Amino acid sequence: MLNEVGNSLLAYSDLFLVHCPKCNSCSKIFTPINALGRGEARVLGHESKRFLCEKCGFVKDIHPKRQWDGLWSFNFELFDEKQGVDWYFGFPLYLQTQCCGHTIWFFNFEHLTDIEEYIQKNIRPAQLYYLSIESRLPKWMKLSKNRKEILKAIDRLKQRT
Structure with a gap:
């Protein structure tokens, strides 16, 4: 997609x-x-x-x-x-939680899964397209020292529904 x-x-x-x-x-x-x-x-x-x-x-x-x-x-x-709200009605996103002193959020499970796959990678290829999701992630999410904590937060969100 x-x-x-x-x-x-x-x-x-x-x-x-x-x-x-x-x-x-x-x-x-x-x-x-x-x-x-x-x-x-x-x-x-x-x-x-x-x-x-x-x-x-x-x-x-x-x-x-x-x-x-x-x-x-x-x-x-x-x-x-x-x-951390939807674009149309302004309702709070369901898939959001605190992680590493920040709020981490996802629009839906496909979004969550794609970001999870990116975070799990040890070698992340650089994206040339400046609007890519990966290039827009905050720096704290890209740091390897936060990887385990982010993946735990993602697992917690997966268990919600």
């Missing part, structure tokens, strides 16, 4: 696991099938999104608007991914 969108965080934006604001359980934010309508080009990150809590039944949708230039976008800036 990473090669499709330049190995960036956008590759994981079709599914966010978040805390439900009503019952605090693990819920999903996802892209409904055919989110923009028949025949519309798909632009990752600028599609309708649906929040769904299967435990309490809370559902919420958000839709982009067509701009004057024919492109789809939201009427607001997407949330800053560094804050």
Whole structure:
């Protein structure tokens, strides 16, 4: 999946696991099938999104608007991914915990698995693409001295669901 969108965080934006604001359980934010309508080009990150809590039944949708230039976008800036919230509703990510004095977070299990594989590598090839997930990881996550602690935190998150 990473090669499709330049190995960036956008590759994981079709599914966010978040805390439900009503019952605090693990819920999903996802892209409904055919989110923009028949025949519309798909632009990752600028599609309708649906929040769904299967435990309490809370559902919420958000839709982009067509701009004057024919492109789809939201009427607001997407949330800053560094804050540990989803980009669309601002709900806290479900897969986050404290590690090495910092908060470590993941959008979904695929994101978690890809970062885990990177952290486990003893020799990490340098990525030339400046938006790659690996190049955007904070320095403390890349240090080998923190590897065991980060992998323990990832294991704790895997056990949550």
